[in-house]
Amino acid sequence: MAGRYHIIIYLVSGGRTVSDLLEDQSIYLSFITKIELFAFKKLKSREEEVIKAVIDHSHVIFADYDTTKVAIKFRRKYNLKLPDAIIAASAETHNLPFVTADTDFNRVPRWISSSTGILSCL
Numbered sequence: 001m002a003g004r005y006h007i008i009i010y011l012v013s014g015g016r017t018v019s020d021l022l023e024d025q026s027i028y029l030s031f032i033t034k035i036e037l038f039a040f041k042k043l044k045s046r047e048e049e050v051i052k053a054v055i056d057h058s059h060v061i062f063a064d065y066d067t068t069k070v071a072i073k074f075r076r077k078y079n080l081k082l083p084d085a086i087i088a089a090s091a092e093t094h095n096l097p098f099v100t101a102d103t104d105f106n107r108v109p110r111w112i113s114s115s116t117g118i119l120s121c122l
Helices: 007-012 016-022 031-039 045-056 065-078 082-093 103-107
Strands: 028-030 059-061 111-113 119-121
Touching: 028 031, 028 082, 031 045, 031 059, 031 082, 065 082, 082 103
Parallel strands: 028 059
Antiparallel strands: 111 119
C-alpha cells in the first residue's frame, strides 16, 4: 500500500480531521477495503484491534450485479485498478458518500481533493 492510504488507517493513526468527519456517522466499507486493511504488512497489533473495532461497527458491502457493472465502467473509463474500481462502484451503486485519501482517484472527475488530501464525492 505504499503511496496509498485508507481513511481507516488515518483514523487509527489519530487523524483528527477524519475522526471528526466520521463521528456519529454510519460507516460503509467495501469488502475489498476490509481485505486491504487486514492485509497491510506493517499493521501493528493495536492498529489491528482498532481496525477490527471500526469494521465491527461498519456495514460491509459485497459486490452485486449492479456494482460489478459500474466497476467495469470505472475501470475502463478511468483506468482504475480493479480493487479501486470495485470500491468506488460500491459507493456509487449504493448512493453513499465516497471518502478516500488514495490519490489514484484524482483522475475521476467526480471526486475532488481537499486541502487535507482527502477526496470526497461531489
